[in-house]
Amino acid sequence: MKPLLLAMPGNEHMADALEAALEMDRCPVTVRRFPDGESYIRIAGDVAGREAVLICSLDRPDEKLVPLFLLAGAARENGAHRVGLVAPYLAYMRQDRRFNAGEATSAKHVARWIGTQFDWLVTVDPHLHRIKNLVELYGIPSCVVPAAGVIAEWISRNVPKPLLVGPDEESAQWVADVAGRMGAPSVVLTKTRRGDRDVSVSVPQVERWKDYTPVLVDDIVSTARTMIETVRAVRECGLADPVCVAVHGIFATEALEELSAAGAAQVVSTDTVVHSTNLISLGRPLAAAIGGMVEAERGT
Numbered sequence: 001m002k003p004l005l006l007a008m009p010g011n012e013h014m015a016d017a018l019e020a021a022l023e024m025d026r027c028p029v030t031v032r033r034f035p036d037g038e039s040y041i042r043i044a045g046d047v048a049g050r051e052a053v054l055i056c057s058l059d060r061p062d063e064k065l066v067p068l069f070l071l072a073g074a075a076r077e078n079g080a081h082r083v084g085l086v087a088p089y090l091a092y093m094r095q096d097r098r099f100n101a102g103e104a105t106s107a108k109h110v111a112r113w114i115g116t117q118f119d120w121l122v123t124v125d126p127h128l129h130r131i132k133n134l135v136e137l138y139g140i141p142s143c144v145v146p147a148a149g150v151i152a153e154w155i156s157r158n159v160p161k162p163l164l165v166g167p168d169e170e171s172a173q174w175v176a177d178v179a180g181r182m183g184a185p186s187v188v189l190t191k192t193r194r195g196d197r198d199v200s201v202s203v204p205q206v207e208r209w210k211d212y213t214p215v216l217v218d219d220i221v222s223t224a225r226t227m228i229e230t231v232r233a234v235r236e237c238g239l240a241d242p243v244c245v246a247v248h249g250i251f252a253t254e255a256l257e258e259l260s261a262a263g264a265a266q267v268v269s270t271d272t273v274v275h276s277t278n279l280i281s282l283g284r285p286l287a288a289a290i291g292g293m294v295e296a297e298r299g300t
Ligand code: R5P
Pocket: 167, 168, 170, 171, 196, 199, 218, 219, 220, 221, 222, 223, 224, 225, 226, 227
């Protein structure tokens, strides 16, 4: 029997792309709130004996996790053979250690909750920094889809003479991958973060790249303070107004407006988080990863 795709509300665009690319049936779900704030979940189809593939990007995760867990529970109690999670954006990856006494290592707790509800996980470029791989954290089979390929394609088609710029050492992995695929030069800055919205960056020697177009690439844009300070820094060095590319464009509150006001020539993101800046689609590589995960679990 073909696997079933079940999209949490807000993930319909990605479900449409995946349905078009995969040999899977779509199964409607109802997710709504009772007046008291609790969640009501119903699967409007027959999941018995089938593999259920739940799609839920986990930006703004606190409001999504409980309904998602209930949907996974509904799939199991109605007889699903296996339940997989496609989370194009995986939340709670940055608090991957206790920075101050008394804090929760949120990455580990959330991973444990998700790992007990699902049989496998597919995601795009999770923020792996101090923890090096997802299996170590989640304890279930997982597949990481890199966004570098589709980002490199977009830059090649849209930006003349690009210079890839990483705002901090954590971005170096994405910047090196994108630059390598295009044969473009790259530089990585040094970032100091003193608080959620208090960030500074320092730029290495960039004079020789003055006739290039800087393309800032980071995995997550949340408050955009990292991107804003990087835009300012490269412009102060005499480089052109940069293009900003986010793998996961969270864009908290006024982040996009502030980034544009700081001098970004264009702001672009992939579609792992639905946003007006989505110009780069991960549908194709995600579909390939899901297909591979389903086949692997079938033991073929
Ligand atoms: C952190 O290391 C990440 O790679 C991003 O640089 C960071 O999450 C961006 O956050 P914000 O947009 O709030 O500066």
